Amino acid sequence: VKKKGSKYEKQARPVKQTAVLGAGIMGGGIAYQSASKGTPILMKDIKDEAIELGLKEARKLFAKQVERKKLSTEQMAEKLSNIRPTLSYGDFGHVDLVVEAVVENPKVKEAVLTEVEGLVGEDTILTSNTSTISITRLAQNLKRPENFCGMHFFNPVHRMPLVEVIRGEKTSDAAVAATVAYARAMGKTPIVVNDCPGFLVNRVLFPYFGGFSQLVEQGADFQRVDKVMEKFGWPMGPAYLLDVVGMDTAVHAGEVMAEGFPERMGSLGGAGEKSAIQVMVDNERLGQKNAKGFYAYE
Ligand code: NAD
Numbered sequence: 001v002k003k004k005g006s007k008y009e010k011q012a013r014p015v016k017q018t019a020v021l022g023a024g025i026m027g028g029g030i031a032y033q034s035a036s037k038g039t040p041i042l043m044k045d046i047k048d049e050a051i052e053l054g055l056k057e058a059r060k061l062f063a064k065q066v067e068r069k070k071l072s073t074e075q076m077a078e079k080l081s082n083i084r085p086t087l088s089y090g091d092f093g094h095v096d097l098v099v100e101a102v103v104e105n106p107k108v109k110e111a112v113l114t115e116v117e118g119l120v121g122e123d124t125i126l127t128s129n130t131s132t133i134s135i136t137r138l139a140q141n142l143k144r145p146e147n148f149c150g151m152h153f154f155n156p157v158h159r160m161p162l163v164e165v166i167r168g169e170k171t172s173d174a175a176v177a178a179t180v181a182y183a184r185a186m187g188k189t190p191i192v193v194n195d196c197p198g199f200l201v202n203r204v205l206f207p208y209f210g211g212f213s214q215l216v217e218q219g220a221d222f223q224r225v226d227k228v229m230e231k232f233g234w235p236m237g238p239a240y241l242l243d244v245v246g247m248d249t250a251v252h253a254g255e256v257m258a259e260g261f262p263e264r265m266g267s268l269g270g271a272g273e274k275s276a277i278q279v280m281v282d283n284e285r286l287g288q289k290n291a292k293g294f295y296a297y298e
Contacts, residue, residue: 103249198257
């Protein structure tokens, strides 16, 4: 779907007003990216602190562009006003597309998606930024599963070009088309992929995290592993990447992967012996989100 005018985009309904559920690492990043490219977005969370953090992060990213003279302060103010923070569903009746980016827990996601489906218009496209949970599974209680698909961004959203658009069993071409078009309007490179736990990227990434976790459990020094993987040519090592992703998110996603592919994935948390990553969560070392993970942050 790289070329303009592909079969998906020809069917795209315009996406003019959007919303994101969750103002965490991903929700905040998605709100920034949408606002920066000119599509207004409601940013909803259940916690005031999360909204504050999401806005602070967006302000910081816009301010950097002002520093680099890529934006004037007036332009920054205008772009920032594209983000409308909220703790309520008040204006959701008018949105064309919603990105759900709450915690990686199937039950929470199902509840949130059902709730929002009851409040939006009949044609509104619902998408989920889940890292691993099957889209067909998340659609099972929806009344309009044809309007639902995956829209999986990568972290940090403003820097990572790829967006996986995931087609569930009942997803319509129109929903895929609108999502692809929105991803492209955000300056991203959408790829349409089939549905399975972890989709494409995380099916490759999670066995890698599992391998890293095992090495640490067997006594390897995480900093050395990072250095070796950087020398191997990767932009960052697995410990640093886990700090970026968030240890709790990795454990939740690892559980979904282990359930989906028990013979291949192993588990990053939960069953049997505790994984190194689960131990990090138990010690509240969540990564950059709380300034301490494998590394310490300011
Ligand atoms: P996070 O913990 O930083 O943020 C989750 C946010 O959701 C929190 O602010 C929380 O208050 C909010 N929330 C919880 N219940 C809610 C509800 N009912 N309504 C509105 N907000 C609610 O998590 P994150 O890292 O931003 O991950 C969010 C989603 O994105 C997960 O599904 C995750 O798997 C996925 N994802 C994460 C990454 C990553 O690298 N962290 C990358 C791609 C996708």
